Amino acid sequence: MARKKDVQGDRERLSAAVWAVLAERGLPGLTLRAVAERAGCTTGLVLHTFPDKRALLVHARETLHRRTAVRADAAEHGAPDAVGKLEAVLSQAVTPTDNHDESRVWVGFLAASLADPVLADVHVAHSRAFLRRLERLLAPVRPDWDDARRGQAAKSLVALVEGFNVLAVRDPDTYAQDVKDTAIKAAVARLGLS
């Protein structure tokens, strides 16, 4: 054996670098050299940890999925009742992280996926996971509805949330936090009285 490397540690360090570069410099700025510089290493290590550039993007998207899932779990766990859980998850989803970095990564990856079927599959899979979560949270709120109607409602909620996110990332003044929160509250309240 030769010197053992901290594979997982490298992945995490590079993961943070990919994330930072993609969030700060956007999709065109995501280069192997930029990632290496940010991580304090060379492109050698980058391409020993990830097979190619596409894997960097996929990893960033999976990091995004993990982050949002953790926060959604926490929001869900922290709320007392079914309606509260749904509202907490939605509210958390429209609350921007540091400088909207999650929305930036989301948009960057989506743009990259428009010309890459592999990335497209990853995007769709993770996007549907959020939809499933809302459908699951919606079940105890409206047990009288059938799956189709709950699915319709869940999709509308996903559209509202992701719409606010892509809009707020470049126009946070117009799509301010109280605007988003008010819309979410109204959307949840609506579910109860129809």
Place this chain on the structure above:
Amino acid sequence: MARKKDVQGDRERLSAAVWAVLAERGLPGLTLRAVAERAGCTTGLVLHTFPDKRALLVHARETLHRRTAVRADAAEHGAPDAVGKLEAVLSQAVTPTDNHDESRVWVGFLAASLADPVLADVHVAHSRAFLRRLERLLAPVRPDWDDARRGQAAKSLVALVEGFNVLAVRDPDTYAQDVKDTAIKAAVARLGLS
């Protein structure tokens, strides 16, 4: 004078090429050479018609704005009453064009604008124009509301529409046309009874 060229004709031909390349190959595929090849000329003409690559992107975004404005005007004009106008505009906005090319251009430009303040200004300006349109259409529907409340409602509608668009561009099966139409109809119906 020497031979006069059809400047406007060139711009339109190149405009179509930029549009096609951006829609088909995505943001990374939008190169001067790809545009020239698609337009059946060389990079010489491309850079004689547009000063640089950024101008190509700006022009594509403005083409998108013009297209959507024309369709929105038509929808608005074709509907009989205030509620009908609003619903027609919204419904048209979630109806995909050829292979979702408008959404593709929208996403590509947004991604590019994340790292370019000039593009960001263009994006925000055109995005707000749609918001203004909805506010204007909303005024006769809910004259009893104040500007703030109509603004809140209009922003929610924009988020719903753009959310559906960015979601449907990569997952048209989940976010099918009837799902979007149902959501729009419900959103408009809601405006009348609260």
Place this chain on the structure above:
DNA sequence: GCGTTACCGTAACAAGCGGTACGATAAAGC
């Protein structure tokens, strides 16, 4: 402490990028 072995920085690659400079070409004016 020595030999082995895996790691990863270095360097280079070919390809493609945006952008520039120039001149052959061809139309317009007289």
Place this chain on the structure above:
DNA sequence: GCTTTATCGTACCGCTTGTTACGGTAACGC
């Protein structure tokens, strides 16, 4: 028909891209 002048294809520039190959280096087993 000759001169003038704007057009735009050609060629090229310097740079950056993703990716590959190699070998010095450092840690482990014995």
